[in-house]
Amino acid sequence: MLAAKGIEKKYGNLPVLKGVDIQIEKGEVVSIVGSSGAGKSTLLHILGTLDRPDKGEVTLNGTRIDKLKGKALARFRNKHIGFIFQFHHLLPEFTALENVCIPGWIAGNKRKATEERAKELLGILGLGARLENKPSQLSGGEQQRVAVARALINQPDIIMADEPTGNLDSANARDLHQLFTDLSKKYNQTFLIVTHNEELAKLSNRILQMKDGKMIF
16 A cells, blocks of 8 residues: 655765665554664655655555645645654644544535544544543643544545654553554554554554664564
8 A cells, every 4th residue: 555665865964764665555553663863753754745755756555645746745645644743733722623623624525524523533532522622621642642533534544653652651652552453443544653662563563673774674
């Protein structure tokens, strides 16, 4: 489903990615582990179209996403890729329900249908009673689950998570990784997760390790 070949990236004279290949199949939960500076987040950002490779190609369901630009890129990203980051990036002035709905509204989906799907997702994630709460009224774990619902709202092909448990305590971290596994089984949802936590990565279907800008096999 997602394939990248020969990905290279430099920042100035510093090579960060040195010819990375990766392939992710539909419904997989895949974790990328490695020490800081290994290139994990840079690779994730390139695969998610948030950055561009200097060399190589990235294909998602037959589309060369590294070639997309401007509005076409923004539309493709909004429809096909969901993101979860270490810091949830919820908008503080909006409720949990509104935060989840925003990507759906941006996509031009009908308002009522988007709200119904958002309510369904928040209910599945144990937040059915927190729809009208703003981020400041939610715990860290609850905020991150709102971010998960937001990532799911447009039924993306893949969700990319960059250190999603890095700001959570150990119990909430385990719960979040288990949630990814459960969602993958329930919806055949694909997840690509960057994490430092190898114990939690073991909950994935597959673990990839990076070192010095390369995959270790």
